Amino acid sequence: MARQLYELVGARDLRFSPFCWRARLALAHKGLEAERIPCRFTDKDRIAFSGQEKVPVLVDGDEIVSDSWAIACYLEDAYPDRPALFGGANARGIARFVNTWADTRLAPALVRLVMPSVVANHLDPADHDYFVSTREQRLGKTVAELRAERPEHLQAALAELMPLRQLLTQQEWVNGETPGYADYSTVAMLQWQRLVEGDELLADERRIREWRDALVEQVP
Amino acid sequence: MARQLYELVGARDLRFSPFCWRARLALAHKGLEAERIPCRFTDKDRIAFSGQEKVPVLVDGDEIVSDSWAIACYLEDAYPDRPALFGGANARGIARFVNTWADTRLAPALVRLVMPSVVANHLDPADHDYFVSTREQRLGKTVAELRAERPEHLQAALAELMPLRQLLTQQEWVNGETPGYADYSTVAMLQWQRLVEGDELLADERRIREWRDALVEQVP
Numbered sequence: 001m002a003r004q005l006y007e008l009v010g011a012r013d014l015r016f017s018p019f020c021w022r023a024r025l026a027l028a029h030k031g032l033e034a035e036r037i038p039c040r041f042t043d044k045d046r047i048a049f050s051g052q053e054k055v056p057v058l059v060d061g062d063e064i065v066s067d068s069w070a071i072a073c074y075l076e077d078a079y080p081d082r083p084a085l086f087g088g089a090n091a092r093g094i095a096r097f098v099n100t101w102a103d104t105r106l107a108p109a110l111v112r113l114v115m116p117s118v119v120a121n122h123l124d125p126a127d128h129d130y131f132v133s134t135r136e137q138r139l140g141k142t143v144a145e146l147r148a149e150r151p152e153h154l155q156a157a158l159a160e161l162m163p164l165r166q167l168l169t170q171q172e173w174v175n176g177e178t179p180g181y182a183d184y185s186t187v188a189m190l191q192w193q194r195l196v197e198g199d200e201l202l203a204d205e206r207r208i209r210e211w212r213d214a215l216v217e218q219v220p
Numbered sequence: 221m222a223r224q225l226y227e228l229v230g231a232r233d234l235r236f237s238p239f240c241w242r243a244r245l246a247l248a249h250k251g252l253e254a255e256r257i258p259c260r261f262t263d264k265d266r267i268a269f270s271g272q273e274k275v276p277v278l279v280d281g282d283e284i285v286s287d288s289w290a291i292a293c294y295l296e297d298a299y300p301d302r303p304a305l306f307g308g309a310n311a312r313g314i315a316r317f318v319n320t321w322a323d324t325r326l327a328p329a330l331v332r333l334v335m336p337s338v339v340a341n342h343l344d345p346a347d348h349d350y351f352v353s354t355r356e357q358r359l360g361k362t363v364a365e366l367r368a369e370r371p372e373h374l375q376a377a378l379a380e381l382m383p384l385r386q387l388l389t390q391q392e393w394v395n396g397e398t399p400g401y402a403d404y405s406t407v408a409m410l411q412w413q414r415l416v417e418g419d420e421l422l423a424d425e426r427r428i429r430e431w432r433d434a435l436v437e438q439v440p
Binding site: 084086087088089090091092093094095096097098100101103104105160162163164166167170171173174175176177178180182 | 314325
């Protein structure tokens with residue numbers, strides 16, 4: 001196959017990276033298949049050809065694209081006759097706000113819930129030391145501290161979801177009447193959280209769960 | 221004139237309501253004029269004809285529209301030949317996310333900074349008791365407590381601005397290459413904060429200040 005997606009893999013082949021989920025959701029929306037090539041955190045040499053160190057990396061014929069936002073824009077521009085991920089230049093601009101909100105507000109709230117479970121259950125042994133040391137430094141907290149503070153991190157994450165919660169009482173999708181990349185960039189974060197540590201966070205959030213499940217179901 | 225905008229007014233005719241600023245920005249974007257009719261918090265009888273108790277209320281010929289989001293949608297649909305506030309159905313859907321984010325995350329962070337100044341400097345005397353009692357109840361804090369906690373509320377507000385700060389390093393406007401309602405629904409909150417209590421919050425945020433000032437300048 002001429003198209004490959006390099007994506008993060010944990011123990012037992014679990015593919016939990018939210019940024020890789022964004023790329024998978026975007027490919028599925030466009031109806032495009034790709035061979036999924038697993039990379040561990042410490043397998044950076046496998047994607048050295050991309051000129052940088054992070055997954056996802058999409059190889060599409062001669063094109064090499066890294067960064068989930070760049071992949072979405074590449075797919076939209078390279079396959080204009082497939083279903084639109086954005087729906088015009090203004091929609092793309094505003095969708096980038098949603099993408100940035102998910103990166104800068106939602107992801108930091110969720111990582112405080114997710115990290116203890118990743119460390120306990122989902123790391124390839126080769127990745128353990130690298131992951132723990134980089135994440136503890138980034139968050140300024142040990143895994144044990146995060147676990148002890150879980151109740152307050154659950155409340156904080158639910159508070160970050162306020163705009164999504166309220167919006168979904170008013171319209172079907174973040175993107176309007178049909179799902180689009182503004183949905184995918186957000187739901188990818190909640191899919192990551194669910195795969196790693198389950199449904200406690202959204203136990204009382206039926207509308208958000210149904211929205212999430214309908215979106216994720218589109219991915220083969 | 222056949223078009224009127226009922227808007228909130230404080231002491232010395234200051235028009236600080238962010239929701240009324242949204243309507244003014246939307247009217248200016250469409251190149252539409254409106255007679256601006258001032259209402260105090262306790263002048264609810266002046267807008268009783270609208271069937272509800274909140275400004276802004278737009279009267280456009282026979283049409284009566286309240287709620288800033290509804291006003292934006294009304295203007296977009298009633299004046300399709302004027303410059304677009306959204307730019308398509310998907311852009312409208314996603315802009316509502318930004319609008320909801322501004323309502324549910326940005327405004328609650330800013331109100332903690334703004335309220336002590338509104339009470340001290342900007343209320344019509346007739347509104348004072350109504351305003352203080354409703355706001356203290358809503359926030360669960362006294363005005364004196366909010367003033368004492370100002371340093372932490374400044375930090376919290378700056379943290380809420382993360383998505384906007386990062387996005388504006390990547391593109392000119394929230395709406396993409398031209399400003400639109402996704403910009404207006406956000407900047408209205410920062411214009412409210414500035415009018416009431418000045419530029420301390422954005423002292424080190426030159427890019428956000430320039431974005432704000434360019435948008436607000438469009439309003440006659």
